[in-house]
Amino acid sequence: MLPVVPRRQWLTVAGLAFPCALIAPAAHADVDPGGGNEGGPVKQAGSRDGKTLTSRIVYSGSTKGTAAKSSGGFTPVDDWSPPECWYEPKWTPAEFSEEFKKDWDIPNASGVGQAYALAKDYYVNGHPYKDFNKSETSKGIWWDEVRDKARADAGDPAAFACDTATFWVKNGEAPKVKNAVTPEILAELAYNQIRVPDTQVSLAPQNTTKVNLPTWAWLDKAQFKPVSVTASLNAGGVNVQATTTAKPVALKLEPGTEDAETYPASGKCTINNDGSIGEKYTKGMADETPPCGIKYLRSSDGGSFKLKATVTWQISWTGTGGAGGNLPDGTFGTTQDINVQEIQAVNR
Template sequence: MTKVGSAAAVGTLVIACTLLMSSAAFAKDPGGSQFDVSGSNETDSGQTLESRIVFRGSTGGSGAEETGQFTPAGDWTPPACWYEPKWTPAEFSKEFQKQWDIPHASGVGEAYALSKDYYINGEPYEDFNKSESGKGLWWDAVRDKSREESGDPAAFACDTKTFWVENGETPTVENAVTPKILADLAYSRIKVPDTEVTLAPANTTKVNLPTWAWLDGAKFQDVSVTASLDVGGVNLQATTTAKPIALRLEPGTSDAEVYPSSGECTFNDDGSIGEPYAKGKADQSPPCGIRYLRSSGDGSFKLRATITWEVSWTGTGGAGGDLPNGTFGTEQNVIVQEIQAVNR
């Protein structure tokens, strides 16, 4: 029989116990899991094993070093907490005893007694479900460590206590890990190359002179990250892929014109953007570029180049779909000088 969730009385006393204890063995959030776990592939000083999710794949694109994570469009964010399979009955038994091996404090004894009844004495589980060994796993909450440390309330929303799930059963608890959740988590780990464009003239240009801008196609290829979870009878994975689709140029001053006028330079068939300047093109308008209308004086303008990435995912069982576009941009200094005329 599959049991999901927890008794209110157990949760109440564990909360009280958590607030009283300084031990890191308990969850930091009010009303969450009794175990302190975070989203990571590492262990915490040899204690509770954290997330079992493994991330792998391209993180910088062909021919480029990874540099940064792009920003999702709108207010979309990946899950700040989720549930995943953590322990066999024997493993949970050891973890439970280790976490309760703490000095006594006011309220601890009663909370421990109720938790012991809940997981050991048949109310509702007997001896951590050891008689069901091989037939299921104990699931527990995992929090994104960076969002937990920043105090993001969303990281503490997974407040269901450790629960049992039989093999082949799908947990009914909200935020139980799925291919879509894995895809969302992979999204947040994709890193893309910087977007410094090549300019002609390079670094220093002239007022009213079209400045050509382009990007090498070898640097901007599709980038993907695969998130997988393989624990006991649970085997899920998802691959999130980001495809570069456009470059936006922001001159750093309103006294400038961009090519094309929309400011969006699209990718060519070979993955490049724009067209390199060549001798004989001085009188042509660049397919991607800028024309500054005034001098930058003693300083420079900060040209910002931002790539838009189109994101999609595929996962276990043929699942898949689209995720919000992402953007990532970098700035570079451009000096603009007045053209000096000589009168004879």
């Protein structure tokens, strides 16, 4: 395969600078990681210049809209993030020819003609490709970049880091560029699609407690279970998939005030052997110390404290060809109101 050409090498022609949108003849799909499937596969789509473009990656599983209490994606630890951009097989030679014409159907702005001549020379005139490689139809496919729409819209420079111009890949060959779709890339993208339920812990007493009275907290194993998302791509001779699974492993309690104690002192409740966290309160346990819980040291003065419960999820993945591994843990937390009252005493 001939070497791919970075877009940035086309940014200046005869001393004139041109916008990337004019220099890169191929259209680019912006992918919204928050799209839902409401129970079925979903193709993530975005738009550019009024045209709707679609990534060919399909997601299924515990994506937004499928959970009984749909919430959102968790936050990766260690400042890790899924790919902001990547490359997919996009067009046959005939399709790329049409896309090329659409992108260059623009007003004849100053300098654009020179940039167009460069692109046409590269893809049409045989330096190195002739007529979009139509003579090689069915022997390969054109690949191009896809961006994470949310990050691109936010102006994140990383979303624009995939700057290699549209490139040709022969059937059976692996692209020699970073972030070309592989099972691992799909696993990382699936990570960004996983949606977990709200962390609504069970409490005793529930929602209203007393000063210096231990409040028991627990999560039942039936509600506290692994979730997964599968990302798959079957296009242009590429057929790969990966399933990313999030397994809950710990719960952290933050009382919402410094005037409180947690059980254990770190506030981190570990998972039990049966998959639950903490211990369900039953009658007769009032004098015991909860394995997971809180004790408030002052009242909430008629208001409430915001108890935050954050679950840590351990992430692993498996993919095509026996590939697999681990990804950074993720955390997701929600809050619930706790009313703390003074214990009333009667003086005789």
